[in-house]
Amino acid sequence: MAHLLSRRDLDFLLYEWLDITSLTDRDRFSAHSRDTFDGVLDLSSEMAGKLFAPHNKAGDQSPPRLGDDGRVELIDDVKTALDAYAAADLIAAAFPESLGGLDLPTTISRASMAWFQAANPGTSSYALLTTANANLLAAHGSPEQIDTWVRPMLRGDFSGTMCLSEPQAGSSLADITTKALPVGDGTYRISGTKMWISGGEHELTDNIVHLVLAKTPGGGPGVKGISLFIVPKLLPDGTRNDVALVGLNHKMGNRGTSNTLLNFGDGTHPVTGGTGAVGYLVGEEHRGLTYMFHMMNEARIGVGFLATAIGYAGYLASVDYAKVRTQGRPVAGRDPAAGPVPIIEHADVKRMLLAQKSYVQGALALGLYCSRLVDIEATSDGDERARTHLLLEVLTPIAKAWPSQWCLEANSLAIQVHGGYGYTTEFDVEQCYRDNRLNPIHEGTNGIQGLDLLGRKVVMADGAGLALLIETITATIEATPAGGAPAEFAAALRIAITDLAATTAALWADGNPAVALTNSSVYLQAAGHIVIAWMWLEQLIAVGDSAGAFYDGKRAAARYFFRFELPSTRPQLALLASLDQTTAQTDPAWFTS
Template sequence: MAQGLRAAIDFLLYGWLQVQTLTTRPRYAEHSRETFDAVLDTCERIAREKYAPFNRLVDTEEPRFDGERVVLPRATHEAWQAYAASGMLAAAQDYELGGMQLPYTVEAAGNAFFAAASVSIGAGMLTVGNANLLLAHGTPAQQRAFALPQLAGRFSGTMCLSEPQAGSSLSDISTRAVPDGPDFESDALGPRYRLRGNKMWISAGEHELTDNIVHLVLAKIPGPDGRLVPGVQGISLFIVPKKLVDTEGQLTGERNDVALAGLNHKCGWRGTTNTLLNFGEGRYPVRPPGLDGQGAGAIGYRVGAVGQGLRCMFHMMNEARIGVGMAATMLGMAGYLASLDYARTRLQGRPLGPAGKDPTQPPVPIIQHADVKRMLLAQKAYCEGALALELYCARLVDEQRTGAPAAADEARLLLEVLTPIAKSWPSEWCLEANSLAIQVHGGYGYTRDFPVEQYWRDNRLNMIHEGTHGIQALDLLGRKVRMEAGRGLQLLGQRIAATVSRAQGDAALQAHAHALQRAWQEVLDATRAAWADDDAAAALANAVPYLQAFGHTVLAWIWLDVALLAADAGDAAQRGRRQACRYFFHYELPKIAAWLQVVRTRDLTCAEMPEAAF
């Protein structure tokens, strides 16, 4: 598996994205392709030695609470230690912060190996995202006490958004944050509050892998009348550590009032703890007592201004969405490579035609059957296309950080438009790839003797992680394609037009170029039709079909751009990429017509279905 994955990553990084050219920029001047390769080699080795052999183990030995602590397999502890020691938690950070100053594209590619080896053991996605948020929005003291220990691997991090009664409706959260005494604004770590409430679906919310866990918690500060401000405008963001620390990030020896209320037992990602946390229930009372004199309330330090919590949290949420997209991609890739290996070695049946009717002839590998090739080619198109998309988005991050001002601004806006696709498209279609991997295995596919059923279970969570399809669709059609007067959509259209223009000069790709041009025009027409009279209810009634059509069009563009580099017909890998591109244009892109039809006509079949009629 590793050989095929590494070859794909190398081609996309160096052949397609030309990531080595970033070394001409001052930030990356001390790097070269050799240092990039060394990072990839290290990640590949750790993933092979510390992650892949234990993927089944962590699936069957789920986290358990023994009454005092959450117990994880020893393999999980060793994998975390190896990951932290590799420096990947701070890979893209400044040298002054203990980082390697790597391009984010290289960091993303390195982390891909861990997701493919065992997404359930996990790497540092939430911890790095937590630290990055604090580096962007926290005070110097907060960065020193909470972000730097995470980048060093001493602490780990979470994001605490959802609540049992509110789910994804963040405007309805009820966790309260009350100023901790009259001097609450004088604490060196930031304005100090007492939090009470419950948070649900918190990944890595309780464990013993690190010395401390830094929770970033969304909560509302009551007004003078004691009531919470309705809607998202009243949400603020707080650092709530599991254990209290001093201004240098050293443990004080006192436990904060954050308590595990239960572990969620999931169909996949079983090696990662998923928790319900209670804040301020009084199990670990913090002294001196709070305003009520009872000591109840977890201590939290506000990040940013009052009411700006969701804006700050989007820094981490958007990063996590791309991370989930990469996780979904790698699970799909792992299933694809496993089913490819199986199809090459499994003997069954005989070819169609006269020769195949002779029962005395030996059976052939199932990869010789047309339908098995169809399923393998679909997986290749989904997974390698998704990998290219995720790395392209990572490359936009580097452009945003180090490009000239105009290029950096374009990269920012393109990333805004593509983030819902980078999260949702792989989580739907690489899940379909996992389903096809099971199908290639036949009856063996749904047994635990082969890994593909676990890949499917693990990947099924990614359509929900960090925002469901419905949420991503509302974000795309309701906000992203309209923001800044549609400039992001225009920029994406310019990139697509440039690829189309180049492809028209390649005889083998001309038809694909024309098909992509038509598809993009259909997307633009549907976008305008959906918002014809600014009726949001009608425009967004079919936001998910719009998301699906938009995503398929983006992936068609990605594949066409990749295929332009795959011109060497004598190279099997290059020929495979062109064939995958051909598959996508012949089998996948035509699907957008049905999706866009209901968007363009603002079909209300679903919206107008009476509840009683179900």
């Protein structure tokens, strides 16, 4: 790929808009400066381009496979890249110094990872999962567990996974059947099957630390009975644990990451006697889902970044192509004798490029904004901490779902810009689309994110979450200078958030979830568009009167989003407010033909 991300855009978002260097005023980040932040971003850009991007196609064309000895085989470049990533301390960068980290702000760490995600979604996912796994255990594990499992992961010696889904349960965690039985020595025996486990088996690291949800005795039905366990591939003494690879899943995209079906306790293990895999309880029994949400929420924002990064790479590829591909002549004053013009001169191609730009740069702004909230929450207390946490809670389902829907659309438009060539494997954009198509599904489908947003987040604490979001957006509206396009867009955004509040109230007026949640995916789309419009208004305020092509491009993308995209929320909100039950009242028998 010629380009992965725009460093100029990152610098604008981090320094001109978010003023990320102000985080260095906080004790935790006081050892840093813009110089250290730039150093991390420079290193990330260089490593992503030299070590990750070159084997992106190779990893797609030669995905993980089972060797004759039952081991998972990957192309050699994957391990080379990940070893270099770990050696550069990028896994540990955002962790405390006490764990060998650099106390780097999450915002910079996420920006760093975006380079690798844009360069190679498959390879970067191993590192992303390991970081999220280590974060959970650093927050909820015992000191012994941190020493035994977290420190090796931060060095890159071990890798990590999250094991939630099961073949029969899918996303319905209340229906998992994996069991954990205490054996009296402080350990448990885990038995069951887990599906769709990314990074679940490979030879990239010395060990794999699985975080497994399982039910212990006495926990009751549903999610209340779920506990969380560390179930390593190898036990501390080097013995193979009773974790067996049943098979590899073969995906249409993101093929470089091994995706597995794992069996815990197959009945033949020489150490456990077939009673199950050895597991170590994290925290307290029956609080497993609470702990796992620490990793899940981090992973959801990570999925949003992954979708954004893939969308961004496809956007830049289509811009490069549109500049050099010549075809057709201007609509006005056609001269058959004149040569064809670059397709970037055509209005419809500009539309497709502007749409992509508005999606990927709006999504990147949202991801970085949420990351900054993580940094503020981690270094605050009292009311500031509580308000930051609440705002992050409300934004998380949007930060996962909106990029995974609309940056996928950006990839679709990138293919369209390429014309027939975009549909071929010789160009990068077709792989971008296939890689990105996973993101609306994993870490909670977008439908689940809609249920979470409308069913939980905007109504929590008597609507405090939605009230805080509207209050925060309103503060941006009030800060918009009078006159000109920004004022016009601020007025449109004010109408949109007023409609959102009224629609939310109408949906929950009768307190009937069956009615309110019928069209929660539509609610998610509308709320997401409103939030991205807010991100664009924020960027416009930061642009101010600055001159130059970069800033003019920001103005054009903002204008596109407010005039082409935000108006779509009005009919969506009107549909929601009508309490339409078309989908809920559809009889499954009507799908017979």
